Amino acid sequence: MSPIRAVILNYMVQYEMTRLDASFAALSDPTRRGVLEQLGRAEASITDLAVKFRMTLTGMKKHVGVLEQAGLVATEKVGRVRTCKLGPRRLTEEMAWIEEYRQLWASRFDELDKIVEELKQKEKIDERKRRE
């Protein structure tokens, strides 16, 4: 690979990693997950969301800011009201990461099952030999 391609590839990997960091961190809070579920049903202003989640405006602004940084929420200010709606990201990479992990997990435990099964078989054979 040419050095420039390596740099670009590295940059892309870094970028995707940072994006996963931001989205998983955004999802690690129950209020933020609730806001996403809410916006999945209808747009809402920051004030609506603050009332719904029994939170101060400042607190809700912070949560929305974290979601916006992660590309999960988009906001638009019209006059004095800031309206929030779902952002462009639909968690495709996050889903892919978890799916890959689950496959690794399953094959890892299948492997361990096999080892346990082999040990059991070996034990049976040893026992038979002892009895003979």
Place this chain on the structure above:
Amino acid sequence: MSPIRAVILNYMVQYEMTRLDASFAALSDPTRRGVLEQLGRAEASITDLAVKFRMTLTGMKKHVGVLEQAGLVATEKVGRVRTCKLGPRRLTEEMAWIEEYRQLWASRFDELDKIVEELKQKEKIDERKRRE
């Protein structure tokens, strides 16, 4: 619902929410995601992991602690060596949450597409009326 059932249900919901908090937070760091991928291939000691991820033992211990708290890693100390392997959780709830979100997202954007389509149709009709 009886009060005691309501309390139990509430407790279960709370528990699941806290679990999602812990697992998404655990996944929000590239080293921790790397450790999970690594342990998906083979067990490793904390020292192995520290070397592999170019990190101090203390730093790696902290990361493994976060993963262990989230049920994603299990550790066992034999003599002086602490061996790490994948924990019991296979991210089923996390996957389900993301899947549900993606469905919400898709139906939300379908709805917006419909509204845009309706507006376009209306515009065409208005234009035709103006021309007549």
